[in-house]
Amino acid sequence: MVETFNPxxxxxxxxxxxxxxxxxxxxxxNRYPKYRFFGYFCSYFPEELIIAAGLHPLxxxxxxxxxxxxxxxxxxxxxARGTLDxxxxxxxxxxxxxGFTHTCDTMQCLSGIWAASGQSKTVDIVPPVMLKxxxxxxxxxxxxxxxxxKLTDLTKQKIEAEAIRNALIxxxxxxxxxxxxxxxxPNLPSPLIFSLLxxxxxxxxxxxxxxxxxxxxxxxxMAEEPHNKAKVLVSSxxxxxxxxxxxxxxxxxxxxxxxxCTGFRHFSGVTVSGSEDPLLDIVRRxxxxxxxxxxxxxxxxxxxxxxxxxKQRHAQGAIIIVRKYCEPHAWDAATLSESLRKNGIRxxxxxxxxxxxxxxxxxxxxxxxxxxxxxxx
Amino acid sequence: MHTTKEKRRNYRPLVSNKALQxxxxxxxxxxxxxxxxxxxxxxxxxWVTSGAPVELLRAFNIHCAYPEQxxxxxxxxxxxxxxxxxxxxxxxxxxxxxxARSNIGGVLRPDLAPLGGMPKPDLLVACNNICGTVxxxxxxxxxxxxxxxxxxxxxxxxxxLTPQVKDFVLEQLYAMAAxxxxxxxxRFNEKKLAEQMNLSRxxxxxxxxxxxxxxxxxxxxxxxDLFINMAPIVVLRGSQKGIxxxxxxxxxxxxxxxxxxxxxxxxxxxxxxxxxxxxxxxFSFYKMFSEKGACFVTDTYSGGWAVEQAPGTPxxxxxxxxxxxxxxxxxxxxxxxxxxxxxEYRADGFVMHSNRSCKPYSLVQEVIRKEVMRETGVPGLMIxxxxxxxxxxxxxxxxxxxxxxxxxxxxxx
Numbered sequence: 137m138v139e140t141f142n143p144x145x146x147x148x149x150x151x152x153x154x155x156x157x158x159x160x161x162x163x164x165x166n167r168y169p170k171y172r173f174f175g176y177f178c179s180y181f182p183e184e185l186i187i188a189a190g191l192h193p194l195x196x197x198x199x200x201x202x203x204x205x206x207x208x209x210x211x212x213x214x215x216a217r218g219t220l221d222x223x224x225x226x227x228x229x230x231x232x233x234x235g236f237t238h239t240c241d242t243m244q245c246l247s248g249i250w251a252a253s254g255q256s257k258t259v260d261i262v263p264p265v266m267l268k269x270x271x272x273x274x275x276x277x278x279x280x281x282x283x284x285x286k287l288t289d290l291t292k293q294k295i296e297a298e299a300i301r302n303a304l305i306x307x308x309x310x311x312x313x314x315x316x317x318x319x320x321x322p323n324l325p326s327p328l329i330f331s332l333l334x335x336x337x338x339x340x341x342x343x344x345x346x347x348x349x350x351x352x353x354x355x356x357x358m359a360e361e362p363h364n365k366a367k368v369l370v371s372s373x374x375x376x377x378x379x380x381x382x383x384x385x386x387x388x389x390x391x392x393x394x395x396x397c398t399g400f401r402h403f404s405g406v407t408v409s410g411s412e413d414p415l416l417d418i419v420r421r422x423x424x425x426x427x428x429x430x431x432x433x434x435x436x437x438x439x440x441x442x443x444x445x446x447k448q449r450h451a452q453g454a455i456i457i458v459r460k461y462c463e464p465h466a467w468d469a470a471t472l473s474e475s476l477r478k479n480g481i482r483x484x485x486x487x488x489x490x491x492x493x494x495x496x497x498x499x500x501x502x503x504x505x506x507x508x509x510x511x512x513x
Numbered sequence: 514m515h516t517t518k519e520k521r522r523n524y525r526p527l528v529s530n531k532a533l534q535x536x537x538x539x540x541x542x543x544x545x546x547x548x549x550x551x552x553x554x555x556x557x558x559x560w561v562t563s564g565a566p567v568e569l570l571r572a573f574n575i576h577c578a579y580p581e582q583x584x585x586x587x588x589x590x591x592x593x594x595x596x597x598x599x600x601x602x603x604x605x606x607x608x609x610x611x612x613a614r615s616n617i618g619g620v621l622r623p624d625l626a627p628l629g630g631m632p633k634p635d636l637l638v639a640c641n642n643i644c645g646t647v648x649x650x651x652x653x654x655x656x657x658x659x660x661x662x663x664x665x666x667x668x669x670x671x672x673x674l675t676p677q678v679k680d681f682v683l684e685q686l687y688a689m690a691a692x693x694x695x696x697x698x699x700r701f702n703e704k705k706l707a708e709q710m711n712l713s714r715x716x717x718x719x720x721x722x723x724x725x726x727x728x729x730x731x732x733x734x735x736x737x738d739l740f741i742n743m744a745p746i747v748v749l750r751g752s753q754k755g756i757x758x759x760x761x762x763x764x765x766x767x768x769x770x771x772x773x774x775x776x777x778x779x780x781x782x783x784x785x786x787x788x789x790x791x792x793x794x795x796f797s798f799y800k801m802f803s804e805k806g807a808c809f810v811t812d813t814y815s816g817g818w819a820v821e822q823a824p825g826t827p828x829x830x831x832x833x834x835x836x837x838x839x840x841x842x843x844x845x846x847x848x849x850x851x852x853x854x855x856x857e858y859r860a861d862g863f864v865m866h867s868n869r870s871c872k873p874y875s876l877v878q879e880v881i882r883k884e885v886m887r888e889t890g891v892p893g894l895m896i897x898x899x900x901x902x903x904x905x906x907x908x909x910x911x912x913x914x915x916x917x918x919x920x921x922x923x924x925x926x
Binding site: 206207208209211212216238240241242244245246247248249251252253260262264265266269270271272274275278279282429430432435436458460461463464466467468469470471473474485487 | 603604605606608609610641644645646648649650652653655656662664666668669671675677678680681684685687688843844845867869872873875876877878879880884897
């Protein structure tokens with residue numbers, strides 16, 4: 137690793153994080169030539185075990201939203217199409233392996249397609265969907281054991297309990313820092329926070345936490361006093377760039393609560409530790425984190441959680457993003473919107489092909505944000 | 514002897530269609546009038562997914578209705594577009610499953626739904642062995658009706674069934690039985706469950722046997738026959754009425770084989786179908802094939818109900834059987850399944866319906882298609898459509914592709 141990628145200066149650290157978020161791991165071989173990366177797709181893939189296996193977790197994000205690999209039909213989300221196309225173009229060639237978690241039907245299918253048509257080695261974990269079902273924790277624990285064996289086979293190295301405990305500590309620290317960043321959210325530009333959180337899913341975690349700690353003085357310096365922007369909650373699946381958040385900011389909005397897969401939801405919830413078997417701590421972490429729409433802890437838990445979050449953050453409005461062909465988020469959109477509206481929070485549901493917000497979205501966002509500001513007056 | 518009309522249609526209608534209509538007609542009437550007898554007989558009405566462990570529900574005297582099956586009827590009766598538009602106006606994306614959208618449309622506007630829509634449920638039972646959509650769909654229904662939702666979580670099998678998966682499903686089944694005791698006020702009776710499993714085994718055996726007759730040349734049944742005649746095994750699994758019907762069907766199909774009577778005239782090309790039927794085009798679509806002498810001798814969809822029960826106690830058997838359904842398996846498993854069907858039924862090719870409404874079935878099809886073609890050497894055609902929503906069906910491009918595909922067999926026979 138070259139020295140410039142471990143800066144101690146606050147502004148340099150911030151610059152590094154923004155760069156990493158923008159590169160989405162594309163320059164990893166130059167920046168971290170001695171590191172071995174392991175790709176993963178979803179926040180439900182336990183990063184702790186990747187780290188304990190001596191690997192660095194890299195969230196796989198597409199470099200284009202217009203890719204059309206022959207293996208997938210057009211009516212499939214651009215995240216799956218884009219990342220599979222990159223596999224075909226050998227962009228993930230250096231990865232030790234790629235981890236799939238069964239969350240949505242598309243990810244489940246992508247795992248099989250990848251194994252059949254890609255070159256990378258794939259590893260699956262199938263967590264329970266019904267997280268509070270009888271026997272779910274026991275099953276999850278057994279699945280983690282299986283995953284551990286698969287990672288051991290992949291790296292040809294035994295993964296010690298101590299290594300898992302250390303990984304738990306590192307991940308807990310990362311999540312704590314992300315939570316501190318989330319506190320600064322109302323006073324900092326929304327795309328900046330979103331970018332910094334994304335970097336934490338792409339960079340080696342030690343380097344990330346180091347750079348994030350260093351960047352806090354610069355961030356606090358940048359923080360503005362209370363503003364008159366329209367306060368919004370954003371809920372979405374993966375967003376691989378800051379386009380939407382930039383547009384919200386530009387049009388007079390400020391994201392005060394972020395429920396996106398690649399945003400704060402990835403870090404939210406607690407990391408527990410101290411169990412004799414560290415895998416039990418991992419089960420608890422992933423069973424208790426605020427659920428994505430693919431998981432069920434109880435019928436209305438996710439809807440209630442987001443409604444409460446919006447109220448706690450004094451959000452005036454909520455922007456519900458449905459990424460084209462993302463079924464779990466599309467299913468929840470109607471109920472979530474209804475619940476928020478009943479609680480006096482205006483909503484806008486936007487369908488995006490990928491992460492980029494275009495002219496049509498700008499018009500709708502502008503009208504929505506202006507209505508929030510006008511409503512407040 | 515064929516009538517002129519039948520000749521023009523180029524297919525041979527089944528005599529047992531009348532028994533099918535009677536069997537299903539009586540089931541729908543019973544379901545529609547449930548409010549008049551359900552409470553009196555202490556038999557709650559459950560809406561269930563097609564992959565739910567219905568034998569357990571029947572052991573509690575629960576009457577089951579299938580939103581997926583009603584959605585297929587809505588589609589065949591050309592009501593899907595209107596119903597989907599109701600759901601879309603309520604905020605459900607047009608990209609979501611058309612069965613789910615039309616069902617929700619029927620819930621919101623029963624006046625637009627054939628059969629007057631579905632009667633209100635007392636409980637909902639979903640099993641995610643067929644897709645993740647059912648969980649989200651049934652969550653919406655549970656909120657709307659404010660009734661209990663029981664979910665059986667059957668983890669996706671990336672390879673073989675593992676002990677940890679089986680234990681997890683088994684534990685949930687026992688918990689579900691406890692929930693059903695509370696809901697129905699009846700005690701769980703394992704002997705009664707065993708009886709239901711036994712009836713289920715009988716109906717499944719008859720369906721398997723009937724389908725196996727299609728290995729004969731010419732095939733006594735074509736895809737529309739299989740799709741129409743699968744209705745009782747979906748909704749009347751574990752019932753004597755269902756068994757009685759399949760005995761009649763099997764006898765007729767057996768007789769056709771003995772008389773060398775094909776489902777279509779001049780069977781020239783034998784094909785295998787993959788995916789749910791295109792319900793709104795059920796006859797016109799398959800006619801494109803039958804008029805060229807192409808018969809679908811078997812399929813993966815209605816074959817989903819032609820699977821023997823796994824061994825073990827009734828609960829263990831259910832845990833394994835319902836987790837191992839083909840849609841809960843890897844593309845490798847599904848490719849092997851298709852390869853075996855092509856070999857067993859001596860098929861000349863296969864057609865895959867890339868079904869916009871069913872991602873678990875469809876997204877992996879291209880990988881499977883390549884593998885099956887490589888292994889068997891027979892051609893496979895992919896057609897994009899939707900199982901229920903006719904707006905996703907472009908007739909001319911489909912016709913062109915079908916014609917081009919069928920021309921590849923011109924030198925075959």
